[in-house]
Amino acid sequence: MENTQWLDERETGVWRGFLEASQLLVASMDRHLVRESQLSGAEYAVLAPLSEHADGVVRARDLGKSLGWDRSRLSHLLKRMEARGLLERKNCSSDARGLDVEITPAGRNAIELAAPGHLEFVRTHFFDQLTRDEQDALASASRKIMATLQPECD
Amino acid sequence: MENTQWLDERETGVWRGFLEASQLLVASMDRHLVRESQLSGAEYAVLAPLSEHADGVVRARDLGKSLGWDRSRLSHLLKRMEARGLLERKNCSSDARGLDVEITPAGRNAIELAAPGHLEFVRTHFFDQLTRDEQDALASASRKIMATLQPECD
DNA sequence: TGAAGGTTGTTGACGTGTCACTAAACATGT
């Protein structure tokens, strides 16, 4: 921990650039989503898997796992989303602890309205800006970074 | 807007991977920072420029501009940080609207304690994981993405 | 059976960021 290895100029640029760009991209995406379709990024992330599963039902546990979210966070959000009529919470038949989350027609409608604009945003601000090589580099960088964080999110 | 261009499998992987990795990295970095030095990422971001300016004074406006933050966000955070004794808010001599933010000895101490561990985190979880080429690709990707968001954060 | 330990979801308190609004001070042009 002694003798700190400071970042040189190039590294500072890479690091700050990455931080700013990723944060700004996500923030802009969220704002765009809210403006165009009254859905936050988190709500979109929940509705997307629900709308893909044939019956529109997913267990809360699985949602949390695939989103990589805290149970508490999901619980709070699901309660708010139910209040907004985007989904329903039902007790799971196979496990009395469990919670089945079911998308409502309103929820399905909301995400179907949101999806085109959202995808267009991702295309124009992300994919259209990057060469194929950059996309590949980004993917491999993402994998490697995730790998060091997965174990115990140190 | 009609005829939505869905993402293919490769693109979905790139996009989700990037989102997850960048979010996870920032979140982990924040937690690490809080655990090791009782500073949030936002607080670190404010103290860093303050500690670099010779007299430890920066105008709130300039802080906000260089961090790319909302005035309101900065105002709330500065109030909390002053309450914690990390900095002081003084009215700016040259512009009566302005606010001079001055780092306190406690603030300087806090960031000097935090910096080594923080840099080590950035090294081990970011730079050490990436080849030079990947770093360059990331930097250029960041620049291009930022460029499309700067104008009016659409 | 029953005790111990793990899983699943909820809650309340809290820190933080966003939004819309306000207020004060500056800048500009007449």
Next chain:
DNA sequence: ACATGTTTAGTGACACGTCAACAACCTTCA
């Protein structure tokens, strides 16, 4: 000098995520 518009900062209400604690349920194994 004055009116107008802009810049700068602060405020209160609100939405959201985190944390620690909790309750209900399942599993396992003796």
